Amino acid sequence: MLTGKRILLIIGGGIAAYKTLDLIRRLRRSGAAVTPVLSRAGAEFVTPLSVSALAGEKVHDDLWDLTDEAEMGHIQLSRVADLIVVAPATADLMAKMAQGRADDLASTLLLATDTPILIAPAMNVRMWQHPATQRNLGMLKGDGVRTVGPEVGDMACGEQGPGRMSEPADIMAAIEAQLGGGPLSGRHVLVTSGPTHEPIDPVRYIANRSSGAQGAAIARAARDAGARVSFVTGPASVPPPEGVDVIRVETAREMREAVLAALPADVAIFVAAVADWRVATPSDRKMKKSGGALPVLDFAENPDILAEVSRHDQRPTLVIGFAAETHDVADHARAKRERKGCDWILANDVSDGTGIMGGAENAVTFISAEGAEEWPRAGKDAVATRLIERIAAKLAGEL
Structure with a gap:
C-alpha cells in the first residue's frame, strides 16, 4: 500500500x-x-x-x-x-x-x-x-x-x-x-458510537445495552478507506479503533456539543444509541430509601442530534442514522428517516432473542429515498465495510 x-x-x-x-x-x-x-x-x-x-x-x-x-x-x-x-x-x-x-x-x-x-x-x-x-x-x-x-x-x-x-x-x-489513497482519501467522516449515560444521582444513571462495537467497526472501516475520522463515543465497552480522533463523552448533551464542534464533515454516521430522555434535575447526592416511598423522577427530552445535523448550515453531504427497533422495523425506520431529514437509515431488530445489541453480528435493513434493502446477517465488521463501500460509491457519483 x-x-x-x-x-x-x-x-x-x-x-x-x-x-x-x-x-x-x-x-x-x-x-x-x-x-x-x-x-x-x-x-x-x-x-x-x-x-x-x-x-x-x-x-x-x-x-x-x-x-x-x-x-x-x-x-x-x-x-x-x-x-x-x-x-x-x-x-x-x-x-x-x-x-x-x-x-x-x-x-x-x-x-x-x-x-x-x-x-x-x-x-x-x-x-x-x-x-x-x-x-x-x-x-x-x-x-x-x-x-x-x-x-x-x-x-x-x-x-x-x-x-x-x-x-x-x-x-x-x-x-x-x-x-493509502483509499476511496475516502481526503474526506472527513464523523461517527458517533456507544451508549450515553444520563445521571440520576452521583452513582446511578440511565443507559442501554449498546457495546459500541458497530460504531467502532464503522470508524475503523472509514479509516482503512483513507478518511480522517472523528469518533465521538459514549462510555462503550468496546475500545475505539486506532488512527482516529477520539472524543469521549458521557451524556447526550455532551455528545451534541462534540458533534457540532467536529463539523464540517463530508459524512456523518450516527451509530450511537443516544438516550431519548434524561432526568431533568439529577440529585447531587446519592438518593436514599426513605420509609418505602419511591422516588419521583421528572424527565426531560434529550437533544435530537441526528435531526439537528440534518438541518444544520454545515450539513454533511451524507447524513446517516441508525434505528434500533423491536417491531415493525422497516416501517419505523422509514418514518424516522423522513422525520429526521437524513439521507439513509440503517435499521436493525434488537428484540429479545436476536442478540444484535451488544452482540458480534448485525442484521440491517438499509432505508433510503429509493426504498428498503435487506442486508444479510453478518459480522459487524462486514456490515461496516459494506456501508463504507456504499458511502464511497455515493460520494463518487456512482449511485
Missing part, C-alpha cells in the same frame, strides 16, 4: 523507541522508503547503526552537520517526505511542537514543514494526564497533527495507565490510512 511513499521517521527519547525498529521493518516491507531522524535522547535507547541498517539509509541526528546542510539541508529534508511520523512522541517533543521551538534537528524539521504529521505519544501516565500535556495535545490537534494512541497498560516505570506507545501494527494502520 505504501510503495513509492517516503516516511520521515523522527525517533524520540523513550523506552518505546525500541518498537520503532519493528516499525521501520514493517514500513520497508510495505514498500515505503524511510528517512530516519534520531534525537539525542532517542540515541540513548536505540543506536544509529541498528536504525540505519533496518532503514537502509543514513541516520540524521545533527542540526549542524555540514555535509547534510551542503547536500540537502534540514528544511529540504522535511519537505521531500509524504508523511512525518514521530514515534515515540515524548512529552518534551510534543511541548516543543506546540510551542514552535526549534533547538535541535527533530524540532527544526517539525517546524520547517507543511508535510502532514502523525505522532505516536509515549510517556509516563502522570505526564500524559498532566494539564500541560493535554493542553499541548489540544493545540497540536488544532494545528492538524494526527495522533495514534497512546494505549493503556503497564509502564516500564512500574505504573499502569494510559501512556504506552501504540504497537507498530497499529501505527502502520494509521500511516496506511493517511497515505
